[in-house]
Amino acid sequence: MAPARLLVRSLAALSAGLLVLTACGGSGDSDGSGDSGGKPRSGGPVVVATSSWEAALAKAAGAKNVQYIVPASIRHAPDYDLKPSDLTKVADADYVLYASFEPFAGRIKEAAGSKAKLVEVQLDNDPAATEAGVTKLGKLFGTERVATKWNATFAAQRKKLAQQVKSAWPGGKRPVVVAQAFTTWAAELAGAQLAGTYGPDQVTPAQLSKLSAKKPKFVLDNENMSTGTVLPGSGAKQLNIVNYPGADLDVIAVYRKAAEQMEKAFGGS
Template sequence: MVEPAGPNVSYAIEISRYSGGYNQTDILNELSFHVPMGESVAILGENGTGKTTFFRALLQLLPKQTGELRILGRQVLSSRDKQWVRSQIGYVPQTQGAGKFPISAEDSVLLGRWGKSFSWGIRPSRNDRELSKYYMEASEVSKDKAATIEVDNTPYGYIKAARKLAAIWGTEAEESNWEQDLGQLTAEIEQAARQHETSKKKVISQVYMTPLLKWLGYEVVGEFGPDEMTPTQLAKLAELKPDLIIDNVHMPQGFSEISKETKRIELRSYPSAEQRSVEDILRHNAEQLGLSN
């Protein structure tokens, strides 16, 4: 429960000339900021510009910090103050854990009922499952045509998944033709990787992008994700001094907080309005890495 502020408190948050960061690097420099009581404020900015660091500053979680901080009128100085601050602020860090995936298509539809009649500790009812079945049937997706597939962002992972789907859907001939087209693109990208001597480049990779980078010949010296990293983890990866930092556009991390000089590239796993096919995604990622001919 949030403790009520005193009658003379005007600001919920007050920061004055605050600087903080990791190791010898300040991410926040001489920051002054205040939020009046009762206001809602959004912190906006590009990936890696210090948004997460700002929230860690409020919670007094940074290893390096100077300046003045007041929460609900109380100045934060001692360890006891810091513990009090953490009891007053609700903080939900980004996480992308794999959980118990993959799940079935039916269970995925069933999640639409979450919070309506079942939740933690309360199992879905017969009605929930009947509704899930109804929506599956309404979409004309039969169980014998549904499949669970996993891909690793490499051409070979795509081919394995496509063959599995083709066997279920009876589209083996079409899949074979698609493989030939994909094989030509794969050969072009592999040749470009050799020409750019990717084996001589050290990279830190978001874990879901590691198979792609290893296929391309890069030396992966460290990995991160999918969960949000701690300052200690960030600092250890920065010590590896990579040539490139490869992030995932769908769940980016703020690596520029501690490595402003190292080039950071975001790659894709999923389609978008511009990249609608597997081939589009491969081309896009190759272009981002400078491997297009």
């Protein structure tokens, strides 16, 4: 993903914010279960994720007490300006999930004085990466059976969605597409012919010329990192593919939305 551009407050200020909020009774626990104290929780481990994406993977893996810091409405999570109130969620966590491009995760844990285990999660909607992430978290949480079941459902749903998109191919032929570096999973889901990729930086004139020469019919842009119209004047229809799950923390819904977008676009071309 793109390098994070974060304005993170000092650890001292964040810690002070935590003390004030803690004094007001803020625990950050989603279900009111007891403190960690090294003891098993009745509802399973408390998991705090930096964004809805990690949180969705944790939910898929079987975690029930899941919270996330960056609001789902934030378009590009690494741009989020951390607030002292965010620390209350971390203070009582068993696990803090983060991605490598979110450098504030470790500082959150340190400032909050949490004893939570910091776990790096790979954020990539590539099916293999998604399933591997869910499997990893399932083992960590002790919910392997739930994770395995979810992966099976995910595979079945993905196959169904792929068939739906294929049925909308223009003229019954594989559409030629260009995709942003982090939306190639959508091209794969569609069974499209990937003519080239771009990003995460803005397309240069040389790239524009090269990609336009391949005459793609569609551009699969990344809604969460969009730089605007990618191939102006090429005639290619641009679709804004979303990578991050919404507040429902449903990874499969991300695939479903992308499939619906492509099915509609392909069928109308």
